[in-house]
Amino acid sequence: MNRRQLLGAGAALVTTSAWGQTSNMGLPEAAIMESAATQTPIRPTSGPDYTPVVTLNGWTLPYRMNGNVKEFHLVAEPVERELAEGTTAFLWGYNGQSTGPTIEAVEGDRVRIFVTNKLPEHTTVHWHGIILPSGMDGVGGLSHPGIPPGKTYVYEFDLTKSGTFMYHPHADEMVQMAMGMMGLFIVHPRDPSFMPVDRDFAFLMNAFDIAPGTYIPRIMTMTDFNLWTWNSRIFPDIDPLVVNKGDRVRVRVGNLTMTNHPIHMHGYDFEVTCTDGGWVPPGARWPEVTIDIPVGGMRAYEFDAMHEGDWAIHCHKSHHTMNAMGHDVPTFIGANKSELTRMIRQQQPEYMPMGTAGMADMAMMEMPLPDNTVPMMTGWGPHGPIEMGGMFSVVKVREGIGADDYSDPGWYENPPGTQAYEWTGELPEITSNDSPKTQLSPRPEGNAKG
Ligand SMILES: [Cu+2]
Numbered sequence: 494m495n496r497r498q499l500l501g502a503g504a505a506l507v508t509t510s511a512w513g514q515t516s517n518m519g520l521p522e523a524a525i526m527e528s529a530a531t532q533t534p535i536r537p538t539s540g541p542d543y544t545p546v547v548t549l550n551g552w553t554l555p556y557r558m559n560g561n562v563k564e565f566h567l568v569a570e571p572v573e574r575e576l577a578e579g580t581t582a583f584l585w586g587y588n589g590q591s592t593g594p595t596i597e598a599v600e601g602d603r604v605r606i607f608v609t610n611k612l613p614e615h616t617t618v619h620w621h622g623i624i625l626p627s628g629m630d631g632v633g634g635l636s637h638p639g640i641p642p643g644k645t646y647v648y649e650f651d652l653t654k655s656g657t658f659m660y661h662p663h664a665d666e667m668v669q670m671a672m673g674m675m676g677l678f679i680v681h682p683r684d685p686s687f688m689p690v691d692r693d694f695a696f697l698m699n700a701f702d703i704a705p706g707t708y709i710p711r712i713m714t715m716t717d718f719n720l721w722t723w724n725s726r727i728f729p730d731i732d733p734l735v736v737n738k739g740d741r742v743r744v745r746v747g748n749l750t751m752t753n754h755p756i757h758m759h760g761y762d763f764e765v766t767c768t769d770g771g772w773v774p775p776g777a778r779w780p781e782v783t784i785d786i787p788v789g790g791m792r793a794y795e796f797d798a799m800h801e802g803d804w805a806i807h808c809h810k811s812h813h814t815m816n817a818m819g820h821d822v823p824t825f826i827g828a829n830k831s832e833l834t835r836m837i838r839q840q841q842p843e844y845m846p847m848g849t850a851g852m853a854d855m856a857m858m859e860m861p862l863p864d865n866t867v868p869m870m871t872g873w874g875p876h877g878p879i880e881m882g883g884m885f886s887v888v889k890v891r892e893g894i895g896a897d898d899y900s901d902p903g904w905y906e907n908p909p910g911t912q913a914y915e916w917t918g919e920l921p922e923i924t925s926n927d928s929p930k931t932q933l934s935p936r937p938e939g940n941a942k943g
Pocket of ligand 1: 813
């Protein structure tokens with residue numbers, strides 16, 4: 494019995510027989526994803542056209558048509574999730590992963606979602622933001638009884654509006670969300686000419702408290718989490734958002750943590766075009782470079798990718814761009830540790846005092862760490878350590894990237910004269926030809942007097 498089986502042993506004992514029964518009853522196949530890599534999005538082969546969403550380090554759940562109904566099969570179960578290379582967590586999720594697969598459909602579709610419970614306790618699925626009949630809302634005890642271990646429930650409803658939604662349990666919610674149970678639910682407009690984009694990225698923010706060297710989240714933690722994740726993934730292993738220059742780009746972000754996250758993207762200004770309540774009319778939008786995503790809320794923003802480069806995208810709470818670390822640590826900035834260092838080196842010659850000039854040296858050092866633990870600030874760029882972890886990635890805007898190509902194009906090479914440099918006493922000679930041109934950004938209409 495491996496660790497995964499051990500963790501799910503309670504459920505497995507119950508479900509083996511039930512699974513055998515239900516699998517003969519015409520259920521759609523429950524697809525399983527083994528990989529934590531971003532999967533190429535699935536373009537629609539019938540029905541209205543849309544640009545499929547790219548779930549960062551995630552995937553989209555396949556469906557089958559049964560008459561006019563789109564049928565999906567979610568399986569709630571214990572999973573092993575690779576948070577970053579070398580760090581795995583034992584979580585609860587759906588269809589082999591946490592976060593669960595993205596469900597994608599089209600406005601006007603009728604969907605039938607089979608939910609099989611392979612957890613050791615009951616669960617439900619709440620379809621956050623979707624307008625549906627009360628009895629389909631997935632609040633255990635209120636909408637319907639909890640789904641017992643080993644049982645499959647059916648949710649069925651019409652998608653009356655397009656937009657940006659999510660799903661998560663509404664049963665033993667504190668535990669099941671702390672264990673990683675959640676997913677995205679994207680409903681595309683029936684009219685392909687409404688709010689079209691070339692690239693449509695999506696991720697859910699979640700958080701875990703996993704002690705260094707261990708595998709299972711501490712479910713009682715209320716606010717002091719140590720792993721701040723996008724789709725249960727941490728930098729440096731959150732995939733980049735790869736964009737072709739000139740693309741219209743949408744980024745959809747949901748927050749199922751216990752605190753708000755101000756998401757900041759460099760290189761652009763942009764507008765919120767959609768929330769989990771619906772599309773924002775053009776006249777009600779305003780420009781931003783940071784969007785605060787409230788707890789239990791979603792925001793989608795859009796921009797035209799005119800500026801080539803490698804642009805950071807991250808939570809602006811600086812503790813959320815660090816990986817596992819202790820917070821009850823004294824501050825040593827400015828402290829004189831030379832006498833202490835001398836004494837310790839008599840016993841341990843390699844001892845290095847740390848933290849007296851800041852903590853940047855932590856990103857450079859190869860410190861021994863417990864098993865299954867990534868360094869707290871890590872990730873190397875083309876010019877040195879990036880000194881970030883957790884909720885951080887890079888938007889990579891390049892010329893000539895194919896429509897369905899999301900592979901990492903590598904690091905951006907700054908054109909001559911466009912990178913900060915060391916002052917050595919005189920300015921380099923720049924001819925007017927290769928000097929970067931300054932262009933004024935266009936003002937919004939109706940603001941001519943500025
Ligand atoms: Cu944050």
